Amino acid sequence: MKMVRVVLGAVVAALVVVVAATGCGGGSDSSNASAASGGDCKAGDSPVITLAAYSNPYDAYGKLTSTFAADWKESHSDQQVIFQMSFGGSTTQAENIVNGFPADVYASSTAPDVQLVQDAGLITHDWTQDENGAIVQAGAVVFAVRPGNPKNIHNWNDLTQPGLQILTPDPSQSGGARWNIVAAYGAAMRGEVPGYAKGSTEDAQRLLEGIFKNVTVLDKSANDSLKNFEAGNGDVAITYDYQAATSIAAGQEEEIVAPPSTVFIQTPTVVVDKNAEENCVEPIADAFVKYLHTPDAQEVFASVAHTRPIDIAEAKKGTDSVPPIDDLFTTDDLGGWDTLIKDTVFGPEGAFTKAFAAAKG
Amino acid sequence: MVADALTRVSGSARRDPGAPTRWALRGTAMLYLGLFVLLPVVVILQRGYSDGLTNLTDALDNFGAWNAIKLTVVMAFLAAIINGVFGTLLAYVLVRIRFPGREIVSAIVDLPFAIPTLVAGVMLVALYGPSSVVGGWLEDHGVKIIFAAPGILLALLFVTLPLVVRSVQPVLAELDREEEEAAQTLGAGSWTTFRRIVLPALRPAIVAGGLLVFARSLGEFGAIVFVSGNIPNDTLTAPVFITQLLSPGSFGATGGPDQAAAVAGLLFGFAFVVVLLTEKLISGRLERTS
Amino acid sequence: MSQQAHAEPLASRGRPASTPESRGRAVRALLVGIALLYVLVLIVAPLAGIMYYGLRNGVGAITDTFSQPDVTHAFYLTFVIMLITVAVTTVLGLVVAFVLARDRFPGKSLLSAFVNLPLAVSPVVVGLMAILLFGRGGWFEPFFSAQGIQIMFALPSMVIVTIFISIPFVIREVVPLLEELGMEEEQAAWTLGASRLQTFFRITLPNIRWGLFYGMALSAARAIGEDGAVLVVSGQVQGRTETATLYILRAFDQYQPERGYVVALTLAAFSIVLLIGIEAFKRRSLKRAGQE
Numbered sequence: 001m002k003m004v005r006v007v008l009g010a011v012v013a014a015l016v017v018v019v020a021a022t023g024c025g026g027g028s029d030s031s032n033a034s035a036a037s038g039g040d041c042k043a044g045d046s047p048v049i050t051l052a053a054y055s056n057p058y059d060a061y062g063k064l065t066s067t068f069a070a071d072w073k074e075s076h077s078d079q080q081v082i083f084q085m086s087f088g089g090s091t092t093q094a095e096n097i098v099n100g101f102p103a104d105v106y107a108s109s110t111a112p113d114v115q116l117v118q119d120a121g122l123i124t125h126d127w128t129q130d131e132n133g134a135i136v137q138a139g140a141v142v143f144a145v146r147p148g149n150p151k152n153i154h155n156w157n158d159l160t161q162p163g164l165q166i167l168t169p170d171p172s173q174s175g176g177a178r179w180n181i182v183a184a185y186g187a188a189m190r191g192e193v194p195g196y197a198k199g200s201t202e203d204a205q206r207l208l209e210g211i212f213k214n215v216t217v218l219d220k221s222a223n224d225s226l227k228n229f230e231a232g233n234g235d236v237a238i239t240y241d242y243q244a245a246t247s248i249a250a251g252q253e254e255e256i257v258a259p260p261s262t263v264f265i266q267t268p269t270v271v272v273d274k275n276a277e278e279n280c281v282e283p284i285a286d287a288f289v290k291y292l293h294t295p296d297a298q299e300v301f302a303s304v305a306h307t308r309p310i311d312i313a314e315a316k317k318g319t320d321s322v323p324p325i326d327d328l329f330t331t332d333d334l335g336g337w338d339t340l341i342k343d344t345v346f347g348p349e350g351a352f353t354k355a356f357a358a359a360k361g
Numbered sequence: 362m363v364a365d366a367l368t369r370v371s372g373s374a375r376r377d378p379g380a381p382t383r384w385a386l387r388g389t390a391m392l393y394l395g396l397f398v399l400l401p402v403v404v405i406l407q408r409g410y411s412d413g414l415t416n417l418t419d420a421l422d423n424f425g426a427w428n429a430i431k432l433t434v435v436m437a438f439l440a441a442i443i444n445g446v447f448g449t450l451l452a453y454v455l456v457r458i459r460f461p462g463r464e465i466v467s468a469i470v471d472l473p474f475a476i477p478t479l480v481a482g483v484m485l486v487a488l489y490g491p492s493s494v495v496g497g498w499l500e501d502h503g504v505k506i507i508f509a510a511p512g513i514l515l516a517l518l519f520v521t522l523p524l525v526v527r528s529v530q531p532v533l534a535e536l537d538r539e540e541e542e543a544a545q546t547l548g549a550g551s552w553t554t555f556r557r558i559v560l561p562a563l564r565p566a567i568v569a570g571g572l573l574v575f576a577r578s579l580g581e582f583g584a585i586v587f588v589s590g591n592i593p594n595d596t597l598t599a600p601v602f603i604t605q606l607l608s609p610g611s612f613g614a615t616g617g618p619d620q621a622a623a624v625a626g627l628l629f630g631f632a633f634v635v636v637l638l639t640e641k642l643i644s645g646r647l648e649r650t651s
Numbered sequence: 652m653s654q655q656a657h658a659e660p661l662a663s664r665g666r667p668a669s670t671p672e673s674r675g676r677a678v679r680a681l682l683v684g685i686a687l688l689y690v691l692v693l694i695v696a697p698l699a700g701i702m703y704y705g706l707r708n709g710v711g712a713i714t715d716t717f718s719q720p721d722v723t724h725a726f727y728l729t730f731v732i733m734l735i736t737v738a739v740t741t742v743l744g745l746v747v748a749f750v751l752a753r754d755r756f757p758g759k760s761l762l763s764a765f766v767n768l769p770l771a772v773s774p775v776v777v778g779l780m781a782i783l784l785f786g787r788g789g790w791f792e793p794f795f796s797a798q799g800i801q802i803m804f805a806l807p808s809m810v811i812v813t814i815f816i817s818i819p820f821v822i823r824e825v826v827p828l829l830e831e832l833g834m835e836e837e838q839a840a841w842t843l844g845a846s847r848l849q850t851f852f853r854i855t856l857p858n859i860r861w862g863l864f865y866g867m868a869l870s871a872a873r874a875i876g877e878d879g880a881v882l883v884v885s886g887q888v889q890g891r892t893e894t895a896t897l898y899i900l901r902a903f904d905q906y907q908p909e910r911g912y913v914v915a916l917t918l919a920a921f922s923i924v925l926l927i928g929i930e931a932f933k934r935r936s937l938k939r940a941g942q943e
Contacts, residue, residue, distance in 0.1 A: 087905075353424075488696050515693075
């Protein structure tokens with residue numbers, strides 16, 4: 001009897017304490033002044049910038065944000081910028097922003113995801129005209145294989161060999177998965193895959209069907225997919241080269257095999273205008289994104305995230321962490337993301353849509 | 362009886378809570394459940410069905426949709442049956458048999474509540490997946506568990522085991538042993554006693570537990586998304602399918618929150634009806650026998 | 652056969668009868684064996700796996716993990732959410748339990764079905780519910796953002812979804828106890844002049860306390876273990892909206908699985924200790940009261 005009272009009393013007391021404590025820390029971000037309906041906007045002593053990024057470059061952005069904040073403090077009379085960072089699936093982050101996540105800067109892994117945010121009215125400038133087209137990181141789609149490449153995977157057609165187990169993520173949940181599919185499609189369409197005629201959509205479809213017949217696991221993110229491979233499952237994982245390179249640098253035993261032809265991954269980072277304005281941090285957010293294009297920042301991306309130079313001619317040469325590629329093509333070479341998504345690859349009659357239905361129907 | 366006697370003695374007895382308290386309690390209960398359960402359900406149904414059935418039909422037109430739902434329902438059903446049996450067995454063992462480590466086992470049974478489902482999924486793959494000792498051996502002998510349908514069942518069994526055990530255990534513990542002893546005196550063997558006397562008494566609890574397993578299995582995501590492989594028409598389940606609908610980007614899928622809401626509404630409408638019907642069935646049966 | 656039954660001491664309520672017959676013992680051993688095997692394969696193995704992967708590089712993994720500020724913050728956040736969840740689901744759960752056990756009105760079984768509904772809802776759907784209610788364009792978003800309160804992608808939404816998924820536990824434990832208890836003692840108290848509140852605290856609560864505590868413990872365990880729904884609504888801001896479970900996911904993502912497993916183990920250990928503790932107290936208390 002007494003015990004019941006004691007327990008309930010303790011719970012209520014703890015609750016009161018906790019609510020009081022967190023009430024001050026808050027469910028709302030209180031260290032920024034808000035520009036409520038276009039009023040006067042002063043960022044304050046400790047402006048907070050919220051960064052929503054795709055999951056891969058956490059290390060790089062960790063370093064870049066702290067370097068930027070230190071530099072800013074020196075050059076802006078001790079104003080301490082605080083970065084709040086969130087890492088997750090690129091599309092998930094885009095959707096979160098659309099649903100109200102107050103990101104000031106969005107580091108995406110694909111242009112269509114940025115488009116999602118722009119379509120919701122949260123990006124009000126033409127980001128494609130930003131410096132370098134807003135692209136801050138680059139890479140290529142490659143194959144991660146077991147040491148020694150026991151299954152002899154060298155090109156896209158090698159993926160269709162019977163009995164092979166391929167890991168690639170679920171395109172409806174992962175931006176990385178779409179890069180993978182576009183890479184295969186593009187390579188076939190450009191005639192760089194033996195046995196598949198150049199310019200033939202039927203052949204491109206056939207290649208995709210052959211590949212997806214061998215896919216037994218569709219993980220929900222590119223990260224999960226590579227991790228699954230590294231846990232010992234499957235024979236090959238289709239992945240970003242820099243993701244695999246990061247893994248290898250972290251001690252994983254796998255090799256990167258670059259096909260002769262593959263897509264040039266270009267990941268954009270943009271300022272989410274409406275949020276940045278509301279949070280009174282637009283100048284700082286702009287400065288940060290600008291900073292990402294400087295040689296210093298690019299060096300960080302290269303050394304920490306193992307990405308390629310964003311200039312495609314340089315990128316083809318490869319780096320210490322990732323191999324050179326003969327034929328590196330962009331999504332623009334294939335007609336642009338819009339065409340790929342709405343029509344040629346992921347559209348209702350798209351090569352992938354039909355290939356997948358045939359493979360798994 | 363005592364109360365009645367005392368009432369007659371002291372005139373100002375209050376025998377029941379009285380209307381105001383009853384309404385206060387009812388009101389609070391309805392407000393609580395209304396805000397926290399009904400409201401979210403309504404918002405989903407509104408989003409999914411304000412256009413009639415179009416969202417649902419569009420959603421089901423998506424590649425792999427029907428099979429995802431079928432697979433989920435079948436797996437939920439199987440999980441309910443299997444854990445119904447093993448859960449009851451476990452409850453029986455924990456209540457009726459003294460063995461060393463009984464308390465620890467009892468606590469372990471509740472563990473699935475505390476382990477994040479995503480972690481459980483990762484673990485099940487690590488332990489029983491094709492690159493593990495057990496899984497590798499099984500695959501060599503043609504049995505595929507992880508990244509195949511049995512893996513889904515395994516994950517569901519893990520997550521839902523406590524539901525049946527905790528449903529049956531208290532009833533079993535409170536069971537009056539007289540009938541069983543009488544039966545044994547009359548010559549019935551243990552199994553007959555169990556089947557004819559104990560089991561019928563436990564039936565409502567077992568069914569209630571099984572229903573919970575069924576309902577929970579319809580919605581399980583975290584443990585399954587790693588374990589199953591998520592291949593449409595093969596190992597894709599409804600909850601993962603709903604996730605896919607939310608971020609459409611493939612399979613020529615239309616998708617979107619409206620379709621996701623429609624399918625979600627379908628699933629929990631289904632769960633709701635099954636639970637309601639079965640509970641009515643059980644309580645109906647109970648009233649008839651007593 | 653009938654002689655055997657007379658030879659046994661008449662078992663009292665709840666105490667297992669021990670049959671001298673070896674066949675009975677063998678059967679019971681078999682049953683225990685099957686049950687234990689099931690638990691071993693299904694639950695113990697994954698738990699052992701988590702322990703192995705977490706601690707295989709030594710117990711230093713524990714100190715390393717707990718020295719991370721993100722980890723301590725994550726535990727703090729989990730604790731806060733758990734506390735609020737348990738408080739709300741206990742107090743309001745008791746109210747619902749009373750209504751379900753004692754009251755009679757049309758549509759009561761509907762109410763009961765609602766109580767169980769959260770168990771059937773997928774975490775993604777829970778997240779969707781929150782977005783539709785509190786996200787941009789949601790039903791309540793204009794109201795809250797006008798007040799400057801951030802619900803979505805902040806603590807409030809995380810608490811709300813955790814409450815949602817924890818609703819059933821206290822109610823399910825308490826209702827059968829209340830039903831079995833009946834109202835005699837309470838009615839006796841009322842006739843003797845006790846107020847309703849006094850009766851509740853002095854008579855009702857003590858009678859249901861073990862079920863109540865157990866339901867609270869289950870609620871707590873469920874709250875700290877939730878990952879899916881909280882993942883969707885939290886926005887995953889490192890060191891700010893990351894619960895322990897979300898930290899685990901990030902640790903896996905960022906090539907620090909040991910830390911993830913250590914945190915997972917901590918959560919599991921907390922729940923086990925809580926549940927064992929309640930069982931132990933209950934046993935002791937019942938023994939003291941002379942019932943077993």
